[in-house]
Each structure stands twice: as C-alpha cells, then as structure tokens.
Amino acid sequence: MQTGPRETTGPVPDADLVAPRSGRGPYRKGLERRSAIVRAATQVFAERGYHGGSLRTIAERVGVSSASLVQYFGTKEGLLAAVLSEWGRASRPAGLDGLRGLAWIRSMREAMAYNAVHPGLIELFLTLSAEATSPDHPARAFVQERYATVVGEHAGHLLEAVEDGEVGAMSAERAEHEARLFVAAMDGIELQWLLDPRVDLLELFEHLLEVTLARWAA
Amino acid sequence: MQTGPRETTGPVPDADLVAPRSGRGPYRKGLERRSAIVRAATQVFAERGYHGGSLRTIAERVGVSSASLVQYFGTKEGLLAAVLSEWGRASRPAGLDGLRGLAWIRSMREAMAYNAVHPGLIELFLTLSAEATSPDHPARAFVQERYATVVGEHAGHLLEAVEDGEVGAMSAERAEHEARLFVAAMDGIELQWLLDPRVDLLELFEHLLEVTLARWAA
Structure with missing residues (x-):
C-alpha cells in the first residue's frame, strides 16, 4: 500500500536547465539541487516544524535563493509534499x-x-x-x-x-x-x-x- | 517534585496598571489580560509549535498589540516559560x-x-x-x-x-x-x-x- 502523498510533478525546468546545447550535465545538476533542497527542508522541518521552518532558512542552508525554491517546488506545501514523499521512501x-x-x-x-x-x-x-x-x-x-x-x-x-x-x-x-x-x-x-x-x-x-x-x- | 521552569517574575506593570487612583480594578484587569495571553499562546504553540507560533498571531487572538505581549513577558521565551509553568500546573x-x-x-x-x-x-x-x-x-x-x-x-x-x-x-x-x-x-x-x-x-x-x-x- 502506497502511503505517501501524491508525488510532485518534478522540477520545473529553469533557464539553466533547458539550455539547448548543455547536454545532460545541467539537467543532472538540477536534479542534484532539487535533492539538496529536499534534504535541507527535511532537516529544517524536523528541527523547527513545518510552520516554524521558513523557506528562507531552507534556501540559506542549501545556498540558493528563496526564488529558486519556489521555482522547483511552487509553494512551501509543494516542498512539504516532496519531503513527505522522500520520507515515505527512505523510512521503509x-x-x-x-x-x-x-x-x-x-x-x-x-x-x-x-x-x-x-x-x-x-x-x-x-x-x-x-x-x-x-x-x-x-x-x-x-x-x-x-x-x-x-x-x-x-x-x-x-x-x-x-x-x-x-x-x-x-x-x-x-x-x-x-x-x-x-x-x-x-x-x-x-x-x-x-x-x-x-x-x-x-x-x-x-x-x-x-x-x-x-x-x-x- | 517541581518540574516546571522558573516562574516568570510576573507582569511588568504598564501605565494602565499603575494609575494611582485606579483602585484594584486595573490591576485585576492586568492579571486577566496576562492569563488571556498565556491561554492564547498555549493554543497557538499547540497548533503551530513554538517556532511556528508568532507573537503577532498570539496578540491578534487576544486582541492586543505585539508590544503589549513584550510588556508582559519580555521575550517570546519569557512567554514560553509562562506557558510551560501553567502547563505544569494544569496538567497535574x-x-x-x-x-x-x-x-x-x-x-x-x-x-x-x-x-x-x-x-x-x-x-x-x-x-x-x-x-x-x-x-x-x-x-x-x-x-x-x-x-x-x-x-x-x-x-x-x-x-x-x-x-x-x-x-x-x-x-x-x-x-x-x-x-x-x-x-x-x-x-x-x-x-x-x-x-x-x-x-x-x-x-x-x-x-x-x-x-x-x-x-x-x-
């Protein structure tokens, strides 16, 4: 039985990722950054709770801008969904x-x-x-x-x-x-x-x- | 065994409370307001956690200004100490x-x-x-x-x-x-x-x- 929330639809491609002559590197880099954001959000929500964990704190921990978080996950709830989905996978x-x-x-x-x-x-x-x-x-x-x-x-x-x-x-x-x-x-x-x-x-x-x-x- | 944190030192008197000809009414009103703030903070911390519960949300719930909270409890940690002290009393x-x-x-x-x-x-x-x-x-x-x-x-x-x-x-x-x-x-x-x-x-x-x-x- 799958207990996780619906998966988010994946990273929203940004200009960096869809550059036509970039090969696979930038796409991989985008996935890595997405993972780094989910890891940081997991830590911050664990430490401070969902309400207490701000997008700014999470962004600072990864070394990206808050805007970059929004680009990947849409909203804070979107980021939470990604964290829970990853938690469901990792905790089993x-x-x-x-x-x-x-x-x-x-x-x-x-x-x-x-x-x-x-x-x-x-x-x-x-x-x-x-x-x-x-x-x-x-x-x-x-x-x-x-x-x-x-x-x-x-x-x-x-x-x-x-x-x-x-x-x-x-x-x-x-x-x-x-x-x-x-x-x-x-x-x-x-x-x-x-x-x-x-x-x-x-x-x-x-x-x-x-x-x-x-x-x-x- | 007393398990609560050290009691806060009580309300800091504000102009409202120390008006010389006010009799006991305003002091009682101050104590009531202090209790109302602790009750609201208890609810807000329970719902959103300590980090997620803002002084502003607590103040809005009581219908006072954030400055008024600071006047009574000094800091958010001071308010938390009052909440925990009350919790220790009420939960037993x-x-x-x-x-x-x-x-x-x-x-x-x-x-x-x-x-x-x-x-x-x-x-x-x-x-x-x-x-x-x-x-x-x-x-x-x-x-x-x-x-x-x-x-x-x-x-x-x-x-x-x-x-x-x-x-x-x-x-x-x-x-x-x-x-x-x-x-x-x-x-x-x-x-x-x-x-x-x-x-x-x-x-x-x-x-x-x-x-x-x-x-x-x-």
Missing part, C-alpha cells in the same frame, strides 16, 4: 515484503535498528505528526493515512499469526488494540531516545518486543 | 499525592480521563516535546526534566509495589524499562487519539493498564 527498510505473521512483526527489530541510525527521519515524523494534530495542518492527511496503514499492517500480521497458530486466538478488535499499543510504544520510546541520549532505543525495543510476544503467546 | 490532576505502589499506577486512569477532556494540554506537550528533540530548542530542558521526573515517578512506584509484594520481584533497571514503556505507550496513544477521532483513548488506556498489570503480577 527493504526486506519486509513477503514476511508473514510473527516473522513480519519481528522484522520491526530491523526497522528499529534502521531508525536508530537515521534519527533525522524519526525527528521529522514525530515533529510533523505532533503538529498535524491541528486540523488545518497540511501534513495531516499524510500522517493520518500513515498511521492507519501502519496500524493496519501490524493488526493484519498479528491476525495472520493467529491464523497460523503462532499466537493465541484473538478478535480483530483486540488485534487492532494490540497493534495500536505496539505502534504507540515504538513512537514513545523513539521520542524519549531523541530527548535523552542515555536512553538505549534498541534495548527498550527488545524489551517491548519480548513482553509483547510473550503476551500474545499466552 | 489533584489526588495523586499520598498514593503508594500500584494504587499510584492505577491512578493514571484518572490522569488519562483528565487528559481526554483537555486535548489542548496534550497537543501542547506533544508538539513541544517533538520540537524539543532539537538540541537548541528553548523548551528542551523543561521537556527533558519532565520526562525524567515522570519516568522516575513510575519506576519508583513500581518498586514500591515490588516492596509491598503487589508485583513480582524486579531489578531497578527492569523497573525503569517498564516505566519507560508505559509512559511511551501513553504518549503514543494520545498522539493517535489526537490524529484520529475514532480512536478511543480511555479504552486503549484500559487495555494498556490491564496487560501491564498482568505482566507485573506474573
């Missing part, structure tokens, strides 16, 4: 497809190990999610859909585990509650870890996984 | 003092019921906490101290429960992990609840409390 470690039941749930261990070395992705998502609790936030639909998908995936794989006899019987409603609590605890320990370097994210996650699997097995 | 339901062990842990049910009818307080805390994952955020020390206190209180009461024979033996390290997971799950379900009105916060919390107490009892 490979290797989850094809796993079933508890094997899929256990693979969250790899997802968490990936998060542990990509704190910027977590910071971006937590900051935007918290901001998006306001009804008019431009990332609200994305965040809502993301949570619905993630909770649905966890609940679905838990029900597969029930079906395969890996865990005891439970209703679909119970599976959804279990999925919500598991996802909630993952978000919460990530927040504590970002706030306090003494918190060991992976150790806490192992503890969470162990007690959760023990409960389901009972 | 009465009746927790004097409880011991599992009785204290179970009283989180009342804390959660209080949260359920004060979504603005939760929104403010989650938004500022997520923003404060950035090292230079002015609320970072407050948020870090708050988490340390809350985790410490949960762990301490869990160890009391061990001491009183209410739950099985566990090390101090294990109690801290358990406290972190419990607090993390509470934060996470609050976030899901704010993002999706179909989520039943109190039902999820009951489920969390039930499975947690069952685990500790084992």
